[in-house]
Amino acid sequence: MEKERKIIIAGNWKMNKTVAEALDLVHGLRRELAAIKEVDIVVCPPFTALESVSKAILDSNIRLGAQNMSEHGEGAYTGEIPAGMLKEFSVGYVILGHSERRQFQREDDALISRKAAAALTANLIPIVCVGETLLERESGRTQKVVEAQIRGSLAGLSGEQMEKTVLAYEPVWAIGTGKTATSAQAQEVHAFIRKVLAALHGELIARRVRIQYGGSVKANNARELMSQPDVDGALVGGASLELRSFSDIVRNSI
Ligand code: 13P
Numbered sequence: 001m002e003k004e005r006k007i008i009i010a011g012n013w014k015m016n017k018t019v020a021e022a023l024d025l026v027h028g029l030r031r032e033l034a035a036i037k038e039v040d041i042v043v044c045p046p047f048t049a050l051e052s053v054s055k056a057i058l059d060s061n062i063r064l065g066a067q068n069m070s071e072h073g074e075g076a077y078t079g080e081i082p083a084g085m086l087k088e089f090s091v092g093y094v095i096l097g098h099s100e101r102r103q104f105q106r107e108d109d110a111l112i113s114r115k116a117a118a119a120l121t122a123n124l125i126p127i128v129c130v131g132e133t134l135l136e137r138e139s140g141r142t143q144k145v146v147e148a149q150i151r152g153s154l155a156g157l158s159g160e161q162m163e164k165t166v167l168a169y170e171p172v173w174a175i176g177t178g179k180t181a182t183s184a185q186a187q188e189v190h191a192f193i194r195k196v197l198a199a200l201h202g203e204l205i206a207r208r209v210r211i212q213y214g215g216s217v218k219a220n221n222a223r224e225l226m227s228q229p230d231v232d233g234a235l236v237g238g239a240s241l242e243l244r245s246f247s248d249i250v251r252n253s254i
Contacts, residue, residue, distance in 0.1 A: 011240025109152025174215025
């Protein structure tokens with residue numbers, strides 16, 4: 001199937017994998033996925049495994065992402081990691097505003113937009129996450145919530161920066177629950193997000209932005225989700241932790 005945008009599949013390992021486990025997985029992925037050219041493949045290990053994974057994927061078709069970064073460049077910010085330090089390990093992507101960080105670290109749209117701008121300035125590609133909770137969906141507020149997150153967490157980006165940015169629609173109720181949004185539910189929100197992007201930056205730019213779906217993506221639902229016109233990839237949690245399931249998702253997305 002020909003798509004207007006290149007599919008991007010990213011594995012968000014969250015707070016999992018020792019260095020040894022991380023290496024084991026990426027060695028396998030490197031072997032299994034060596035022939036894939038049609039998909040941008042990204043792994044996002046915890047900070048502690050970035051250096052080893054970076055070396056293990058050198059000269060491969062697998063790219064490296066981080067799961068968060070500081071909005072600041074350097075200084076007295078205990079426990080934080082800035083873009084420049086990520087770049088030391090050839091990190092190319094950074095997940096920003098994941099719902100777990102919005103919930104547990106109280107990250108808000110304004111902070112996420114500052115991080116996105118900092119990432120882009122440092123030539124990192126942000127993967128900016130948005131998505132409604134179950135309560136918000138059930139009370140009919142999905143579009144309102146997602147629009148506010150898009151406008152807020154991408155505030156101030158130029159059209160050129162917007163084009164480079166990857167978005168991830170991750171309905172909170174589908175994360176780690178085994179409940180996937182149906183492909184029709186995903187498509188509906190993805191098309192809506194593109195409409196919001198068009199209002200902000202014009203049709204041309206909106207058409208170029210890749211929007212991933214995330215939330216219980218597995219090998220057996222990836223194909224159906226990817227077949228939707230506005231679904232341009234996946235941000236995978238649990239199923240990215242195992243060689244078989246992640247490589248099958250990548251293969252099934254082509
Ligand atoms: P699961 O794939 O485990 O539902 O997690 C999705 C996610 O949060 C990816 O960022």
